[in-house]
Amino acid sequence: MSKLISPAELAKRLSSKETKIFDATWYLPTPANVGKNAYDNYMKKRIPGALYFDIDAVNTPSKFPHMLPSPQTFENELTKLGVSSDSPIVVYDTQGVFSGPRLVWTFKVFGHDNVQFLNGFEAYTQLPGIPSRPDAYTWGIWDTQVPGKIDPADPPYKVTKARPELVKSFEDVLAIVEKHNGDGAKIRNEVTFIDARPNGRFTGKDAEPRAELSSGHVPGAYSIAFPEVVENGKFKSPEELKALFASKGIDGSKPIISMCGSGVTACVIDLALEIAGIGSRDTNAVYDGSWTEWAQRAPTKYIVKEENLNEANRA
Numbered sequence: 270m271s272k273l274i275s276p277a278e279l280a281k282r283l284s285s286k287e288t289k290i291f292d293a294t295w296y297l298p299t300p301a302n303v304g305k306n307a308y309d310n311y312m313k314k315r316i317p318g319a320l321y322f323d324i325d326a327v328n329t330p331s332k333f334p335h336m337l338p339s340p341q342t343f344e345n346e347l348t349k350l351g352v353s354s355d356s357p358i359v360v361y362d363t364q365g366v367f368s369g370p371r372l373v374w375t376f377k378v379f380g381h382d383n384v385q386f387l388n389g390f391e392a393y394t395q396l397p398g399i400p401s402r403p404d405a406y407t408w409g410i411w412d413t414q415v416p417g418k419i420d421p422a423d424p425p426y427k428v429t430k431a432r433p434e435l436v437k438s439f440e441d442v443l444a445i446v447e448k449h450n451g452d453g454a455k456i457r458n459e460v461t462f463i464d465a466r467p468n469g470r471f472t473g474k475d476a477e478p479r480a481e482l483s484s485g486h487v488p489g490a491y492s493i494a495f496p497e498v499v500e501n502g503k504f505k506s507p508e509e510l511k512a513l514f515a516s517k518g519i520d521g522s523k524p525i526i527s528m529c530g531s532g533v534t535a536c537v538i539d540l541a542l543e544i545a546g547i548g549s550r551d552t553n554a555v556y557d558g559s560w561t562e563w564a565q566r567a568p569t570k571y572i573v574k575e576e577n578l579n580e581a582n583r584a
Contacts, residue, residue, distance in 0.1 A: 456489030473574030
């Protein structure tokens, strides 16, 4: 099954009560997003029957943002929303491709494989019959009714085949870096770290949006800013993604660990790798704490900036 679903395909499935649709919109807390609230927007306008998943609320309590929830927390949330362990799932993100893949990855970690991502939310809104005005809720296209509570008789959601190996911790990443004493070339011979943040933050030239953090990157990491895998609010084609990863020197021959600022857009890269058929969906992993954790916990010598990159790291 394709991990992507087109706007037209989703429109045809709206009448299916079996398919559960999730709005997984989340805004990065930056000055440009002040005043934006994803849940408020969901309450105003959403795809019919869509449920809302809040990555900041459904998580593991931590000083690091939106850490992956425990299996029990995930089960409780999905049970509350009336989702069963075998429900077909479609995830969308009103920003196009940003936070939605984080929920796709979360389902994957907990073994729920029948999940697709809407490839092109903006294109969905432009389908024939979709109101173009933000305040238009007619024709049954936009749903203004909050989905009701579940039937108590419905079976609870159960995580049946969790995949903890798809989640990498600070200790996992540090062990790899320390094994090679921070030598980027040697690290790349063992593992492929991909960093989805903008290149300026990766090199240390630009500041992090979280002012208390130094910018830079993990030794040996490759820089692929997540917008590089996206075009016009949709994932690029498998062929285009393969060519992009190849141009960066990534062929999937080594284990891949994606990371970003706080574990959200790393999942964009993770899904792009799966679409391109690079690596394996059973081994490609995400460093959940990502740069927010690394910058606060790693020894300073393992926070690499452009000025102390060696030639191997520039490759």
